[in-house]
Amino acid sequence: MAITHGETSDKLPADRPFKVIGTRPVRHDGVDKVTGRAAYGADLNLPETLCGKVLRSPHGHARIKSIDTREAEKLPGVHAVVTSADLPDVKDKIAQLGEGAVNLADLSGNVLARGKALYKGHAVAAVAAVDAHVAEEALQKIRVDYEVLPSVTWVLDAMADDAPVLHDHLRTKAMGNTGDRPTNIAQHIHFEKGDIQQGFAEADLIVEHEFRTASVHQGYIEPQVATALYHADGHFKIWTSTQGSFTARQQTAEVLQVPVSRITVVPMEIGGGFGGKISIYLEPLAALLSRKTGRAVKMVMSRAEVFQGTGPTPGSFIRVKLGAKRDGRLTAGEAWLAYDAGAFPAGIIGPGCMCVFSCYDLPHARVDGYDVVLNKPKTSAYRAPGATQAAFACELVIDELAEKLDLDPLELRLNNAAREGTRRVDGPVYNRIGLVETLEAAQNHPHYQAPLEGANRGRGVACGYWFNIGLKSSVSASVNPDGTVMLVEGSTDIGGTRTSIAMQLAETLGIPAEAVHPEVVDTDSVGYTDVTGGSRVTFATGMAAHQAGLDIRRKMAERAAMLWECEPAEVTFDQGVFRAGKNSLTFEQLCEKLPSTGSPVVGCATVDPQVSTNGFGCHIVDVEVDPETGKVTVLRYTAVQDAGRAIHPSYVEGQMQGGAVQGIGWALNEEYAFDDSGQMGNPNFLDYRMPTALDVPMIDTLIVEVPNPDHPFGVRGVGEVPIIPPPAAMANAIYAAVGLRMRELPMSPPRIFKALNQK
């Protein structure tokens, strides 16, 4: 059954009580996950598996003059060595990965360096050996002759005329034109709305500042892992930890230049992703090594490899200028953003530019953005990619405007809040959105109302917006005679989505959540499904589950009509009961009759909603700054967000809490520390300091529900918005506490201590 986007048949009135939606059932995969039985990528051990390891560049930027693998190949226990010479040539071609796009030639070059190593940690060769120790010994025997080149790791330095150029062929693309000289600036994006000169001329007050943010990592606890097994008939099977099994299949097929049908990707349980497990790294290497050896090859990254070889989020430089009337009405905004993309073009500058002013109804605005390559790992999506940096800049300027205009910071935001009909600077016009309701809920929250007393303490607020995507999802659902339903889906479950999808099917069929048994299956066993990313799964795969439920209802109504000798159109369905005239059967009763009355009932649906579900959040934080150390303590934290409709409120809260704490880490401690030669000095969890349980308080949540008109139950994406406001809210709170406007992330103790002493 093909469903066009935005179709909302069986739309439920908002006031109708739900039986399943809004409840908090135990997740279906829960028992396996609390007992250690759930099988993650590294838990798979096929017979006669070889261990694969990657040789990585020790230099930030170096020409690879030669690679000699002969000594490594001679080592007993080594079965194969591969370099980029083993990879086919891949032509320039853009592939959509759901959340962001990739040039497949660049992807291939990132999987194994060609000609040049572009960052410390860039994969140069890979080996397969009988065990990890032999594999590591073999790596040491590979002789790579490097010519070390100057490297660059800060975005503005990389844009300079005299910067070391990474790619000789790269030219700046700007508004349909292509530059004529080698450069690190891959793209210049420009958005404009109204007339900013007029807008700033109308302003009574203009505030403009520059902001800097460091690269941070997604920090998932499970390192990248992949096992591949090549079959002599030309088929690859790949077990991996991925946010998108079909996307992993597509990327691997392109890099190996084989048809997608020759690859089966089995998504193992995934130990966190946050955008970092959309791109492939190990999959094609394991596949190549398996094809060379005929054995299964398993590859697991070390934590240092995860930091140095997989996608961080960009470091950025941003300038934001806002003008306002004395009454607090914003008149114009201008932003200039430069984001690094890591070693290859096509970073996340686009969404940064689209989101920088997305919370506000600005009559006049201009945004310029630059996508810049430099000697860092290729950036990956990280939870609302690009939006957190942009919000950090915009929300600090908003806060300063509110102070100078003597307005409550939430009041200023409310006065200028985007609402239905507001056109963003990049073009789209919002449909029904819930920013105003979110801001009002924050204003009325006991946290915002409570007094905050004590020295060096302050309160800050900030907003955040993320698009939340739709994209393609497929499900099928088989009805069992015992009244349960087996739900087959392709969205890898990172945070409880088996349950949030199953609940939408259960609601549609009028059965308990526990009567649906969701399974995430491999790429051979379900229709194409896009990545678990873009906060899309509960929205889009949930929409597919709802449609599959409608398909089941239609087929079962036909069966009831047959039993009751009436027309199918006479059969109604309400609250789990089929009725026609005096006849009635519950869903479960009719299921029992299915095997003896005809063919099995399977519901199917595929969806491709081409919409944004437009999520807004507002966070409130109280901090205390220790003037003797510069350490910031979070005293109280509240996250408010429009979820459209919270299917499973516990997991909505969990997204809000988890995103907030990731944002707190980004705000206070996390950063890639590079030296002049492009070496990351802190590729471990001790020195790359993510928040621990002791670093944060309880994270209070308030879910606002302004139903999304593009979803049958009103769902909006939830997962990404909550990482956007924290750095800005924390900075605004630090200002309220000690009078420092911190415009560089992270706001780490040494940086705050220094700023306090310069004050």
Added chain:
Amino acid sequence: MSKKTHVTTTINGEQVEFLCEPRQSLLDVLRDVLCLTGTKEGCSNGNCGACTVLLDGVPVDSCLVLGVEVEGAEITTIEGIALPTHLHPLQQCFLEDAALQCGICTPGFIVAAKALLDHNPDPSEHEIRFQLAGNLCRCTGYDKIVRAVQDAARLMQQEHG
């Protein structure tokens, strides 16, 4: 390749014998030799806590213990936390309180929390946060984990009440 050492130990109440190389960590032995893959590897340098097991009742990062060191010791892994017929109250509360998202850190948290409750049946929020500070979770922001441990403590006190 170095000679393997014979080790006799008790894991989850049962006597276990295994051979391991001197360089193999307890984590490697559990996962690769004994197929107890419930204990997870997140960093292999003692900073994430995903591989937490109880060694003679004390929570340790099994990546920092050598296999040959556990001769004669008693080890509890996540596979040994549940009773044969039902879940441990910590496991039950982690489920009911939605204290996991991706779940990779969950075994380590449950083992570390069991060690806490074994010694301190009524911990404060601060004590819970302090005891669990060696376990990183990137998904939940810790709120629901702390609440699950609080709820499990209450449940266990009622059961023993």
